[in-house]
Amino acid sequence: MGVQEVTEGNQPRVEVNILLLGAHNVGKSALTVRFLTRRFIGEYGDMESVYSRIDTIDGQEICFNIWDSQFTQVGEKSCSVSDKQLQWADGMILVYDICDRSSFDVSLQQLQEIRRRRKLSSVPVVIVANKRDLRRHRSVTGEEGRLLALSQRCGFFEVSAAETYHGVLLVFHRLVDLVRERRALRKSSAGVRGIVRSVSAVFGKKRAE
Numbered sequence: 001m002g003v004q005e006v007t008e009g010n011q012p013r014v015e016v017n018i019l020l021l022g023a024h025n026v027g028k029s030a031l032t033v034r035f036l037t038r039r040f041i042g043e044y045g046d047m048e049s050v051y052s053r054i055d056t057i058d059g060q061e062i063c064f065n066i067w068d069s070q071f072t073q074v075g076e077k078s079c080s081v082s083d084k085q086l087q088w089a090d091g092m093i094l095v096y097d098i099c100d101r102s103s104f105d106v107s108l109q110q111l112q113e114i115r116r117r118r119k120l121s122s123v124p125v126v127i128v129a130n131k132r133d134l135r136r137h138r139s140v141t142g143e144e145g146r147l148l149a150l151s152q153r154c155g156f157f158e159v160s161a162a163e164t165y166h167g168v169l170l171v172f173h174r175l176v177d178l179v180r181e182r183r184a185l186r187k188s189s190a191g192v193r194g195i196v197r198s199v200s201a202v203f204g205k206k207r208a209e
């Protein structure tokens with residue numbers, strides 16, 4: 001599913017579907033709730049849901065649809081991301097906990113799985129290293145996170161859902177920027193393909209005459 005434009009009056013609104021992935025307990029719900037309500041409430045239960053929030057960025061209305069997923073491990077290595085989730089998402093936020101090395105390993109596995117099943121280049125991903133406030137217990141360095149993001153062509157942020165709203169806001173806004181860039185690129189390459197088709201239709205005909 002691509003980014004959709006909804007027109008209300010004269011104002012086109014862009015809809016962006018964002019999927020949050022990552023191991024158990026890394027703070028997917030905490031980041032979602034922080035973004036939606038500006039609050040950190042501490043306990044989040046384990047309900048999987050899709051939430052919406054409308055924001056204006058650079059004069060354009062953006063409707064964020066956010067799917068806070070539940071992590072389920074299938075087998076030893078593979079981390080399940082459903083077909084429905086893969087098709088639904090315009091962009092993904094992949095979260096790990098800087099104090100939990102196994103959650104970092106899970107993010108790498110999930111990235112590989114996404115790349116295998118849906119070309120990574122076609123879906124923007126932002127990696128989020130969460131729980132920065134607990135950095136004295138850190139088991140994953142910032143450098144490791146940055147390198148992973150660089151090698152997989154993803155955005156990267158280290159944040160604390162517990163401490164700040166602003167860092168979390170930047171994550172969601174950056175992902176929307178990436179989704180919009182991708183969309184513009186697709187449009188322009190579709191335009192070029194159209195021109196190439198028209199030109200070859202004209203010249204193809206001439207040659208046939």
Ligand SMILES: Nc1nc2c(ncn2[C@@H]2O[C@H](COP(=O)(O)OP(=O)(O)OP(=O)(O)O)[C@@H](O)[C@H]2O)c(=O)[nH]1
Nearest residue numbers: 024025026027028029030042044071131160161162
């Ligand atoms: N100190 C600290 N704790 C956090 C932070 N973010 C989340 N937590 C805590 O980590 C625990 C798990 O947070 P959740 O948001 O439920 O994690 P989740 O990834 O949604 O977990 P699942 O739904 O089980 O997959 C909760 O006790 C949160 O309060 C953070 O930035 N700092």
